[in-house]
Amino acid sequence: MTMKQDDNVKKSKWLCSKCGGPLEEGPVKAEYLGGNFEIELLECPVCKNVLITEELAAGQMLEVEKSLEDK
Amino acid sequence: MSIDRFAQKKSLTALRGKEGAYKSILKIDTENEKVLPRIKPKNATFTKEEAINEALRCVQCECHKCVNACIHLQKEKLDPKAYIRTINQNERIILGDHYANKTINSCLECGLCGEICPESINMAEIIKETRTSMVSKDKMPISAHDFALKDMEFTNSSYFELIKHQPGRNSSNYVFYPGCQLSASYPEYVSKAYNYLTEKLEGGVGLYLGCCGAPANWAGRQEQFNSSIEKIYSNLESLGNPVIITACSTCFNNFRENIKDIEIKSLWEIFDEKGLPSDVKLGNGKILSVHDACTTRKEKSIHESIRNIAKSLGYKVEEPEFTRETTKCCGFGGLVYFANKEFSKEVTENRIKDSENDYLAYCAMCRDLFVLKGKKAYHILDLIYGNGSAEISDMKVPTLSERRANRFKLKKELLKNLWGEEMDIKEKNEYENLKIVIDDELKGKMEDELILDIDIKKVIGYAEKTNNSFFNPENKHILAWRRLVNLTFWVEYEKVNDTFNIINTYSHRMDVTGV
Numbered sequence: 298m299t300m301k302q303d304d305n306v307k308k309s310k311w312l313c314s315k316c317g318g319p320l321e322e323g324p325v326k327a328e329y330l331g332g333n334f335e336i337e338l339l340e341c342p343v344c345k346n347v348l349i350t351e352e353l354a355a356g357q358m359l360e361v362e363k364s365l366e367d368k
Numbered sequence: 369m370s371i372d373r374f375a376q377k378k379s380l381t382a383l384r385g386k387e388g389a390y391k392s393i394l395k396i397d398t399e400n401e402k403v404l405p406r407i408k409p410k411n412a413t414f415t416k417e418e419a420i421n422e423a424l425r426c427v428q429c430e431c432h433k434c435v436n437a438c439i440h441l442q443k444e445k446l447d448p449k450a451y452i453r454t455i456n457q458n459e460r461i462i463l464g465d466h467y468a469n470k471t472i473n474s475c476l477e478c479g480l481c482g483e484i485c486p487e488s489i490n491m492a493e494i495i496k497e498t499r500t501s502m503v504s505k506d507k508m509p510i511s512a513h514d515f516a517l518k519d520m521e522f523t524n525s526s527y528f529e530l531i532k533h534q535p536g537r538n539s540s541n542y543v544f545y546p547g548c549q550l551s552a553s554y555p556e557y558v559s560k561a562y563n564y565l566t567e568k569l570e571g572g573v574g575l576y577l578g579c580c581g582a583p584a585n586w587a588g589r590q591e592q593f594n595s596s597i598e599k600i601y602s603n604l605e606s607l608g609n610p611v612i613i614t615a616c617s618t619c620f621n622n623f624r625e626n627i628k629d630i631e632i633k634s635l636w637e638i639f640d641e642k643g644l645p646s647d648v649k650l651g652n653g654k655i656l657s658v659h660d661a662c663t664t665r666k667e668k669s670i671h672e673s674i675r676n677i678a679k680s681l682g683y684k685v686e687e688p689e690f691t692r693e694t695t696k697c698c699g700f701g702g703l704v705y706f707a708n709k710e711f712s713k714e715v716t717e718n719r720i721k722d723s724e725n726d727y728l729a730y731c732a733m734c735r736d737l738f739v740l741k742g743k744k745a746y747h748i749l750d751l752i753y754g755n756g757s758a759e760i761s762d763m764k765v766p767t768l769s770e771r772r773a774n775r776f777k778l779k780k781e782l783l784k785n786l787w788g789e790e791m792d793i794k795e796k797n798e799y800e801n802l803k804i805v806i807d808d809e810l811k812g813k814m815e816d817e818l819i820l821d822i823d824i825k826k827v828i829g830y831a832e833k834t835n836n837s838f839f840n841p842e843n844k845h846i847l848a849w850r851r852l853v854n855l856t857f858w859v860e861y862e863k864v865n866d867t868f869n870i871i872n873t874y875s876h877r878m879d880v881t882g883v
Contacts, residue, residue, distance in 0.1 A: 311838040311847060314831075320838070329878040330510075338880075347880050348838055348847070349858065354876040362877045366509035367465045 311348060313341035320348060330365045394431055395486035401427050434481035434489070437690065439718045441481065441491075443711065444471050448481065448489050455498050466507060472498055473512045474711050477586060477702035478662035483694050495702070499588025510854065511877060512707040513587035515818040518853075519772075523548040523579035524596070526793055528775040530577040531603045534566055535786045540610040541571030544635075545623075547616025548579045550749075552771035553732035555778035557749040560645075561615060561635060562782070568642045574607045577779055580619040581626075586703040597626045604630060613638060615749075617661035617670070617731045634664075636730060636748060640673035644680065649756030651683035656746065657723035658685055659738070660695035661731040668692070674730050674748055681751050688722040696722065698734035705737070709816060716741045726761055736765040767811055769821040797822055799829030803867045810870060819857065819873050826850060827859045828868050845871055851879065 311320055320339040325347050327334045339348045349358070369387055373380055407422040409415070414422065434448060435441045446454060451471075458468035475495040482490025502508040522528065528548065533540050544565050546558045565573045581596035604610070604627070612627075614620040615635040623632045656678060664670050671692045675685050690696045699705060699715035720727075720743040727745040729735040738745035744761035746754070754760045766774060780791040802825040806814070814820070831837040831848030838847040849858045856879070860871040 310840050310842050312841060314837040314839045314846065315835050317839075325880060326882060327878050327880045334878075336880075345882060346836060346838070347882065349849070349856070349876060349880060351858070351872065351874040354858065354874050358876050358878050362511070363509070364465065366511060367467070367469050 311339070313344050313346060315344045315346065316341065318343055329362055330368070332361075332365050334361070392429075393487060394429060396427075396429050396431055397433075398427070431486065433484050433486070434491075437484050437694070437696075438481050438491075439696075439715055440475055440711075443714070444474070446471070448485075448491055448494075451491060452494060455494065459498070459501065469502070469507075469509055469512075470708060472502070473509070473702075473707040474704055475702055476662070476697040476699070476704050476715065478697035479665060480662065480690070480694060480696060483665060492702075496585075496588065499586075500590050501588075503588040503590070508588060513583065513589075513703050514854070516583040516703050516706045517587060517589065517592075519768075520579050520581070520583040520596075522772060523775065524599075527772070528577055528579075528779055530575060530779050530783070531607065532576075532787065533574045533607065534572045537572040539572050540574035540607045542569050542613055543574040543576050543604065543607055543610040545576045545578075545580075545612050545614045545616075545619055546635075547614060547619045547732075548577075548775060549618075549732040549771075550615050551577060551778050552774050553736055553766060554747065554749060555774045555781075557747075557753050558615070558778060559782060559785075560753050561749065564645060565613060565635075565638065568638070572610075573613075574610055575782070576603065576607070576612075577775075577782075578603075580616070580622040582618045582622055583703060585622065586701075597622075601627065617664040617667075620667070620670070621663040634667070634670050634673065636670055636673040636677060639752065640676045644677065644752060648681060648752055649754065651678070651681050651751065653682060653684055655684045655686050655725045656728035657688050657725040658691065659688070659698070659719070659727045659729045659734055659745070660692055661729070661734060662695055662697045662701055663731070665693050665695055670730075674728070677748060678728055678751065683728070683751070685728075686723060686725050690722060698729070698731070698737045700733040700737055705733075706818065712737075713741065739763070739765050767815055768818065769814075772820070772822075797826075799825040802829055804828070804861075804870055805867060806870045810872065814873060817873075817875065819875060823852060823855075823857045823875075824859050824870060824873055826852060827857050828861060831859075832863075856880070 312318065313320065318341060321342050322337055323340050324335045325338040325340060327336055340346065370380055404425045407418050409418050432447060441447065454468050455472065458466050458472070472495060475491060477492040477495055479490055479492040482488055482492060499508065542565065544562050546561065551558050562575055581593045584593035584596055609630055611631040611633060612623055613633050613635055614623065620632060620634055658674060660671055678685050696719045697715060698719055699712040704715065705712045716737045720738060720741055727738050727743060728748065729738065729745055730748040732747060735745045735747040739762055746761050750760050783789045783791050800822065804821060804824055827848050827850040830850045831846065836848065845860050845862050847858065847860045849856055855875050855877055857873065857875045859873045861868045862871065
């Protein structure tokens, strides 16, 4: 199962509060109910903080969560 | 029959019992059926048209009384037979999706089907067993009941739980158990009702604030429910096993079914027996349609008390089509309000349509759900303790966060005013005192997505402390996150002096473990 950050975010103006640097897209690991995923998400390359948008959380991510809960 | 089997390519010999005339357990209302005269063939055999017309006389005997009454069965397009088959299939799935989980978690467990069924087939009992089985096999979706179970935990924590003898006494003949939802919706009425009881009843009236365990029972969490009942038993024992007086139908029903050797009465029966407070406002002939609570559909004495109270206050009582034993659920039952919010709203709207008149409810959740959907509705305590104005029937309903705050404040105030004690919180929430501002639109979204003010405060407090957040230099907004137990909450906010204006919030269950 793959999930991807929406395109709007690529143009987003969010910066890392910790180091002030811009975010870059990169593979991030996620887990739910024993299912492991790799998602392309925006993250701070220095501090490693990952940004999840509402569109992803309430969209694809929710769908995956629901389908795993029904397994 | 053989021709029918042959035409349908079924076995001609298998399972051929009960053919010809036999006594069926099926009960059918034939009053409204038109009995058409038998079609006799003009010649020795039927023509095609004659055969079709003769076959069309068959009324296709089926009983759908429960389906006609229950919006859940209608929505799922299932009668009990098909429902039980679906549950059976869902339970047997080893590989693949448990496709009926959402259906099973959308039953209100209100028992209307069982009440209406000539054979008393009650889906509520079957659903309860099914949910218990799903939990035991670890197949119950966590998100369905997670919020309600956490709320139950809060209600049984030192933020709300209170077990006391009446001030100045060390024994109790009675104990008032107002219930967690009435305390959340109408804390001031709980105080007034408690004062009333201590004045009217002899031998001491203790007070017990807590949760009766209904969320665990509805969620199929049998172990949790049993331990909750055991705890209630031991707390009642510490009070000397007094008569329990409940002001919540769900508590009443849970205690009646699970606490066998202790007498239970409803507050409404006490009002009816002992008389109403002297300063009540009168209804002056206003018509109210009684909405009975589904959890006490079998309690005739409660139904009578409610009607007697309303009539003695000068209201005219209307009975909607589904009333007393056959009342409908308001949309909260079976935790459907949390497991399938969209459907819960349809249930509320469906019940609202049953009467043009304002509703009179005696369950806080019924009243609140009706008002949230724009129906004017009174709680019976609005008639007894309200200010008599019509605005009370569309009085604002507290949010999920306010419900918790109201419970907490009720305990704090009662402890101080009646027992002269300060509240001692063992599990204090961090960042509880953070100042946040949320507009009404976002509050509505938080209600639907079950996000509490305290979740937001915990995210902001932690982000401000650790600087773990993102920053938008254009509008100066901050986007922060925090994992709390099994959910990650995200909050977009702006800081103005010492206040945090909340722009948006959302959550997900998936744990993003990192790069």
